[in-house]
Amino acid sequence: MLHQKNKGWFASMLANYGMLIVLLLLGAFFSVVTLEEQQPAGASGARRLARELARPSKPGARALIVAGESREDAEFAAELARRLQAGGWIVADTVRGQPAEAREALARIAGSGAGLELVAGTFTTARWPVLEEAAKSFPALSGMKSAWPRSYRWPNFLKSDNLLNIANQIAVIAIVAIGMTLVIITAGIDLSVGSLIALSAVVCALLIRNVAGAEQASTAGMTLCAFAAIAVCGVVGLFSGAMVAAFGIPSFIATLSMMLVASGLAFIAAKGQSIYQVPESFIWLGRGTLCGLPNAVLLMLLLYAGAHWVMTQTVLGRYLYAVGGNAEAARLSGVPVKAVLVAAYAVCGALAGLGGVVMASQLKSGAPTYGQMYELYVIAAVVVGGASLAGGEGRVLGTLIGAFIIAVIQNGMNLTGVESYTQKVVLGLVILGAVLLDLLKRRGWQWWRRRSAAAPGASAEPISAAAPPPGQGAPTAEANRDA
Amino acid sequence: MDRALSSTPPVSRGMTVDRTEPPKPLLLEARGLLKSFPGVQALRGVDLELRSGEVLAVLGENGAGKSTLVKILGGAHPPDAGTLLIGGRAAHFHTPVDAQRAGVSIIYQEFNLIPALSARENIFLGRERSRFGRLRKAEESRQARALFQRLGAEIDPEAACRDLSVAQQQLVEVAKALSLDARILVLDEPSAALTTPEVNRLFAIVRDLRAQGLGLIYISHRLEELFAIADRVLVLRDGQLVGIRAIGEVTRGQLIDLMVGRKMEQEFPPRAVRPGNDRLVVRNLCRGRKVRDVSFSIRRGEVLGLTGLVGAGRTEVARCLFGADRADSGAIELDGRPLRIRRPRDAIRAGLALLTEDRKSQGLMLGRSVRENFGLPNLRRFSRLGVLREKLERSALARYAASLRLRLPRQDELARNLSGGNQQKVILAKWLERDCEVVIFDEPTRGIDVGAKFEVHQLINDLAARGKAILMISSELPEVLGMSDRILVMHGGRIAGELTDPTRASQEDIMRLAVG
Numbered sequence: 001m002l003h004q005k006n007k008g009w010f011a012s013m014l015a016n017y018g019m020l021i022v023l024l025l026l027g028a029f030f031s032v033v034t035l036e037e038q039q040p041a042g043a044s045g046a047r048r049l050a051r052e053l054a055r056p057s058k059p060g061a062r063a064l065i066v067a068g069e070s071r072e073d074a075e076f077a078a079e080l081a082r083r084l085q086a087g088g089w090i091v092a093d094t095v096r097g098q099p100a101e102a103r104e105a106l107a108r109i110a111g112s113g114a115g116l117e118l119v120a121g122t123f124t125t126a127r128w129p130v131l132e133e134a135a136k137s138f139p140a141l142s143g144m145k146s147a148w149p150r151s152y153r154w155p156n157f158l159k160s161d162n163l164l165n166i167a168n169q170i171a172v173i174a175i176v177a178i179g180m181t182l183v184i185i186t187a188g189i190d191l192s193v194g195s196l197i198a199l200s201a202v203v204c205a206l207l208i209r210n211v212a213g214a215e216q217a218s219t220a221g222m223t224l225c226a227f228a229a230i231a232v233c234g235v236v237g238l239f240s241g242a243m244v245a246a247f248g249i250p251s252f253i254a255t256l257s258m259m260l261v262a263s264g265l266a267f268i269a270a271k272g273q274s275i276y277q278v279p280e281s282f283i284w285l286g287r288g289t290l291c292g293l294p295n296a297v298l299l300m301l302l303l304y305a306g307a308h309w310v311m312t313q314t315v316l317g318r319y320l321y322a323v324g325g326n327a328e329a330a331r332l333s334g335v336p337v338k339a340v341l342v343a344a345y346a347v348c349g350a351l352a353g354l355g356g357v358v359m360a361s362q363l364k365s366g367a368p369t370y371g372q373m374y375e376l377y378v379i380a381a382v383v384v385g386g387a388s389l390a391g392g393e394g395r396v397l398g399t400l401i402g403a404f405i406i407a408v409i410q411n412g413m414n415l416t417g418v419e420s421y422t423q424k425v426v427l428g429l430v431i432l433g434a435v436l437l438d439l440l441k442r443r444g445w446q447w448w449r450r451r452s453a454a455a456p457g458a459s460a461e462p463i464s465a466a467a468p469p470p471g472q473g474a475p476t477a478e479a480n481r482d483a
Numbered sequence: 484m485d486r487a488l489s490s491t492p493p494v495s496r497g498m499t500v501d502r503t504e505p506p507k508p509l510l511l512e513a514r515g516l517l518k519s520f521p522g523v524q525a526l527r528g529v530d531l532e533l534r535s536g537e538v539l540a541v542l543g544e545n546g547a548g549k550s551t552l553v554k555i556l557g558g559a560h561p562p563d564a565g566t567l568l569i570g571g572r573a574a575h576f577h578t579p580v581d582a583q584r585a586g587v588s589i590i591y592q593e594f595n596l597i598p599a600l601s602a603r604e605n606i607f608l609g610r611e612r613s614r615f616g617r618l619r620k621a622e623e624s625r626q627a628r629a630l631f632q633r634l635g636a637e638i639d640p641e642a643a644c645r646d647l648s649v650a651q652q653q654l655v656e657v658a659k660a661l662s663l664d665a666r667i668l669v670l671d672e673p674s675a676a677l678t679t680p681e682v683n684r685l686f687a688i689v690r691d692l693r694a695q696g697l698g699l700i701y702i703s704h705r706l707e708e709l710f711a712i713a714d715r716v717l718v719l720r721d722g723q724l725v726g727i728r729a730i731g732e733v734t735r736g737q738l739i740d741l742m743v744g745r746k747m748e749q750e751f752p753p754r755a756v757r758p759g760n761d762r763l764v765v766r767n768l769c770r771g772r773k774v775r776d777v778s779f780s781i782r783r784g785e786v787l788g789l790t791g792l793v794g795a796g797r798t799e800v801a802r803c804l805f806g807a808d809r810a811d812s813g814a815i816e817l818d819g820r821p822l823r824i825r826r827p828r829d830a831i832r833a834g835l836a837l838l839t840e841d842r843k844s845q846g847l848m849l850g851r852s853v854r855e856n857f858g859l860p861n862l863r864r865f866s867r868l869g870v871l872r873e874k875l876e877r878s879a880l881a882r883y884a885a886s887l888r889l890r891l892p893r894q895d896e897l898a899r900n901l902s903g904g905n906q907q908k909v910i911l912a913k914w915l916e917r918d919c920e921v922v923i924f925d926e927p928t929r930g931i932d933v934g935a936k937f938e939v940h941q942l943i944n945d946l947a948a949r950g951k952a953i954l955m956i957s958s959e960l961p962e963v964l965g966m967s968d969r970i971l972v973m974h975g976g977r978i979a980g981e982l983t984d985p986t987r988a989s990q991e992d993i994m995r996l997a998v999g
Contacts, residue, residue: 315862315869322859325848332807332845333859333913334831392850 019386019401022434026405030412031155038159039123040149042072043079049120049149050083062092062114066102066121066131076122084120092116099130103137106130110138119146156415164294170407171296172197172362173374174400176355177381178307179237179348181399184382185311186324186344187391188244188251193352193378195262196233197371200356202266204229205275205366214277222282230353236262237349241342255345259375266368276365286362296358303351307396320344324391381406384434405434507534509571510698511556511587511667516565518551525551527722528565533667533698538689540701540709540730543719543742547932549702552719553671556700557589558582569667588660589669592676592930594652598645603627605644606659630658634688648794650681657688668692669700674708675929678792678958679994686712705959706735718742739933751965752941755948758968759783762952763921765804768813773799775976777813781921781952786943788967788985789956791997796976797956798840801923804954805837806830817920831860834920838910838927840956842903846910849899853891854880856898857913864916883912888938904935911942922946923954928962940966960990972996 040048056063065080067073074096081091092114095105102125109116119131126148135142156162176193183190204225208214212221236258243254288295311317319340322330331337355374360366385402387394409430413423511533518526526548533539543549554560555567558576567574569585576582582589596605603623612619612626627640636654644652653673660668670689674682689699689712701713709716710730717727718741726741761780768777773796781787789797803810806824815822817833824830827837839845847856858865858876865876877894884891889908891901898906907927914922924943928936943966947953957963963970963985970982972993980996982988 313871313873315866315871318855318858318862318871321851321855322848325851325855326844328845329848330859332805332827332837332839334828335859336828392848 017386017395017398017401018438019384019398019405019434022437023401023405023408026408026412027157030157030408030415033412034156034158034415035153036156037151038154038156039151041076041122043075045122045149046076046079046083049147050080050087052150053084053087053118053120053147055087056089056117059088060090061088061117062109063089063118063120064092064105064109064116065094066105066119066125066128067094067096068122068125069097073122073125080120089118099128102128103130106134106138106141110140113140116141116144119144121146121148123148123151157412162411162415164292164297166404166407166411167297167300168294168362169411170403171294171300172355172359173377173381173406174300174403175303175358176352176374177378177385177399177403178303178396179344179351180378180382181307181385181387181394181396182311182320182344183251183348184324184379184387184389185320185391185394186341187327187389188341188344189255189379189389190237190240190345190348190352191252191255191375192236192240192258192262193348193355194371194374194376195259195266196236196349196352197356197359197374198368199236199262199266199269200229200233200353201360201363201366201370202270202275202368203232203366204357204360205278206269208279208282209275209277215279217279217282219281222279226285226357229357230350233262233353233356234346234350237352238342238346240349241345244345245338245341251345263368270366270368272368274365274367278360278364278366283361283364286358286360286364296362299358303354304396304400311396316340316343321392324393326392377406380431384431384438386438402434406431507536509533510535510569512568512571513556514566514568516552516555516567517563518548518555518560519563520551525722526555526562529719529722529724531717531724531727533700535666535696535698536693537714538693538699538701538712540703540713540716541719542703542706542709542716542738543932547719547742548722549719550671551722553589553591553669553700553702556582556587556667556669557591558587559589583663583665586664586666587669588663588665588667590653590656590660590671590673592672594656596644596652596655599643601641601643602638602647602651602655602658603640605655606630606640606662608659610663626662627658630661633661634658635684635691636688649676650678650684653677653685654688657692665697667698667700669702671702672930673701674703674705678794682708706738709738710735742933750937750961752937752944754786754944754966754968756784756944756968758785759950762818763954764814764816766814766816768800768803768815769811770799770803770808771811773976774803774810777973777976777978779971779978781954782968783950783952784947785968786947786953786955786966788963788970789954789973790958790960790963790970790993791973791979795973795997797973798925799976800973801837801925801954801956804830805835805923807837831917831919835923836860836914836917836919836921837923838907838914838925840925840929842906842910842930847898847906850897852895853898853901853909854894856909857883857916860913861916879916880912883908883915887912887942903930904932907931907935907939911939915942915946919951921952921954923956925956926958927955928957928959960993963993964988964990974998 063084065077065084067077077094077096081094084091092109093105095102119126119134121128121131125131126146131146135144176197180190180193207225207228208217208222212218212225217225240251240254240258243249244251285295285299290298311320319330319335322333322335323337323340327337356371359370363370381403382394382399383389383402384405385394385398385400387398406427409427410423413426418426509532511531513529513531516526516529529548529552531539541549541552551560555562555576558579558581561575561577567576569587574581574585576585579589597608600608603620606627607623612622624640631638631640631654634654634657636651638647638651638654644655647655657668673685677685689701693699701709703709713730715727715729716733716738718725718738720742728738759782762783764780766778768774775796777800779787789800791797799808802808803813804815804824806826806829809825815824822829822833824833830837843849854876857880861879862871865872865879880894883889887908889905889912891905898909901909927939927943931939943953943955955963955966967985970985970988970993972979972982974997982992
């Protein structure tokens with residue numbers, strides 16, 4: 001019984017989010033392709049090395065840490081010192097810099113006569129010749145071992161930095177795709193989101209420069225500017241929605257117009273220039289982190305959680321599906337169809353505005369060239385995520401998966417060194433393939449087989465000699481059934 | 484051949500002299516047709532034979548497998564098992580074109596015509612007569628005219644199909660079938676959207692085609708039609724063949740018994756309601772040429788029948804009342820309070836409900852679940868501060884599923900996957916939950932099987948018994964007569980007359996008013 005239930009849950013998960021499998025397969029593929037020897041470095045390398053090192057053979061054993069000059073090496077040295085001390089070692093010294101400095105440190109220790117058990121360094125520093133030959137140069141240090149973090153095999157794709165990078169790269173598109181999902185569920189489309197990203201970025205940066213005090217702008221000031229930019233985009237979306245709802249203008253046309261209008265306005269407002277007079281702290285939203293996660297990714301996840309809740313648990317969500325599923329039936333059931341439509345486009349516009357603010361923050365400037373072609377990636381994310389352009393079907397979380405599929409493909413190809421023009425070709429084909437796969441899954445493989453079988457099986461068989469002449473066949477159905 | 488020749492004569496000679504005419508050639512033979520869809524065994528081994536020059540009626544409740552049978556014959560679905568012989572040859576249809584090539588044409592309830600194209604263009608669609616890539620319109624036109632003449636129809640081949648009446652569009656479909664040299668013609672509920680004179684014309688054409696040696700399969704819910712047109716009746720129940728009868732050897736009651744598998748005492752449930760005061764009062768309702776100065780009232784507990792020929796303006800009256808279309812003028816009162824209805828939302832708030840004639844395009848979101856369809860007008864009740872309370876919704880739907888005998892595998896089943904009767908029950912349930920004071924039924928039992936029909940009628944009576952005011956639009960005169968307390972007959976957008984005592988009225992009385 002439990003098994004049955006689990007199977008049902010699994011099946012429904014598959015049916016609802018079948019694209020998840022595509023995402024996982026892509027991830028697995030790129031994991032295999034990017035499998036490489038990894039040299040641990042930085043704090044994580046230090047932790048790894050500390051785990052590998054045995055406890056000192058006698059209490060009070062002394063260790064020397066040797067690291068290079070980079071920031072990563074500084075983190076390595078600091079972390080390793082902490083770990084070794086916690087493990088019972090005495091850190092005699094920490095060298096950061098050139099081999100010459102390491103030689104000086106060794107000389108100092110040898111001179112002091114305190115002895116040295118261990119020299120610990122990174123993959124590079126631990127193998128400096130000066131260290132390898134230390135036992136010969138300084139007989140006092142003959143018992144010394146040297147150690148560095150052991151290398152291991154791990155896919156570049158699956159490194160946590162890379163995964164976070166993927167999430168960060170797709171955050172803007174994913175955020176905008178939420179709004180697009182709502183619009184597509186109502187059987188519409190919004191082509192203006194790319195331009196709205198630019199408009200929002202420009203308006204936000206412009207307001208910060210001209211009103212909030214340029215580089216000296218306060219946090220509150222910047223927040224207000226961001227909300228103003230989002231509001232402007234929301235109003236543009238509202239306008240598109242009103243055109244669609246009130247006059248029945250096809251959404252394709254209404255939003256195509258607004259795409260041109262918004263893009264033009266962005267260029268006019270920015271005078272065709274980038275606006276970069278923003279405070280350093282402006283990058284908090286786009287590049288800052290909280291508990292190791294980029295703020296943009298956190299924002300994206302929060303928005304998805306909220307949107308999923310709205311679409312599944314609220315009256316508004318029901319209305320959106322109803323309007324897309326059958327607008328006339330919805331209207332005759334008392335759904336305020338026009339208001340729902342306007343709301344969908346307004347939310348979509350506002351979320352595009354938010355996407356623009358995030359992008360401006362990531363790039364620490366606003367320019368009217370931002371977001372070009374983004375509408376297409378956003379639509380692709382929604383469609384790959386399983387929404388139907390005919391309306392009434394689609395899930396917000398599906399869109400998130402769709403966005404990640406696009407991000408993973410791009411990232412994976414970057415890692416494997418595929419040229420950017422080739423990337424476009426592959427991306428296009430993968431989007432097509434993903435949607436085709438979804439279609440097959442929904443209509444069933446039967447449909448596919450029947451189509452392919454139609455050609456050879458269609459021809460009628462020739463009359464066989466054994467066929468009874470008309471009227472003399474098997475007993476009629478009446479005789480059989482009426483008895 | 485030898486075997487057949489030697490064995491037949493002695494047998495017949497030994498029999499009593501019962502031979503009439505030699506059996507006509509067998510056009511179509513099906514053996515053991517099986518078809519299942521996810522969750523449904525639609526056909527469980529159906530055999531059938533169709534001879535040249537006969538009309539075979541296929542009868543069955545909704546979900547009995549009629550549509551599936553039609554679709555297999557038409558090549559829309561291949562059967563899972565079983566054989567199909569056309570003129571003695573095994574046929575494997577993978578697409579509708581295969582079926583057409585073999586001489587089988589289907590005329591579906593929803594026509595396959597392109598509205599913007601002319602009758603001629605539709606007839607020759609995909610088989611355009613051309614020479615060196617240039618269309619030979621005159622040739623096509625001549626052939627189309629000849630086809631229409633053969634059907635005794637006066638249709639301009641160049642008229643766009645969207646400008647033709649439903650009956651004319653149907654004839655365009657028939658003409659198309661004839662142009663394909665169809666030997667077997669399947670008519671799926673052909674009379675559903677036709678008025679009585681149009682049905683009579685259709686019958687004349689069917690008889691004509693039969694005389695020309697075609698084999699016709701006629702699918703209908705209307706028993707009286709079968710007695711007028713069919714030679715044999717094949718009855719399906721739950722995907723199984725339950726009987727084939729010659730029409731002269733069977734009664735209406737027997738057919739109903741076969742279909743439902745139980746006895747039907749009477750076709751309409753008894754009424755025990757005495758109408759009270761006026762509840763809904765409509766004065767001088769006007770909208771363009773379709774609704775002209777319509778005034779009427781419905782009393783507490785009354786079922787007011789509204790009938791007339793198709794196009795008389797019945798549905799338009801309902802849509803104006805409900806705010807689906809804006810009325811030009813007129814006043815509506817409910818329990819003495821004037822109502823201002825500008826959109827359906829206003830009407831629903833005021834306590835009106837409209838069950839539309841066309842369930843698929845106006846009543847349901849086919850791609851959404853039954854539960855969502857059911858909840859749509861009731862979300863105020865099933866939510867708090869805009870947040871859904873699914874439990875309430877689920878339990879309410881479960882209640883209706885039980886009381887309406889709604890056969891539902893699960894509440895999240897897509898509305899698309901339900902049979903017509905069950906779809907209508909979902910729509911009924913959603914309005915029952917809304918507890919409206921005035922319920923407008925537009926063709927409440929169209930396309931519904933006999934058993935479900937009875938249940939719907941019972942429900943209408945229950946609503947009336949609870950003091951609701953019911954407006955029931957129907958083209959089926961027995962239904963109008965059997966269900967209504969009063970009958971209004973429309974003609975040309977006006978109320979042509981009122982029959983205050985349906986028990987003493989006849990179908991002829993209604994028709995006299997309806998034709999103006």
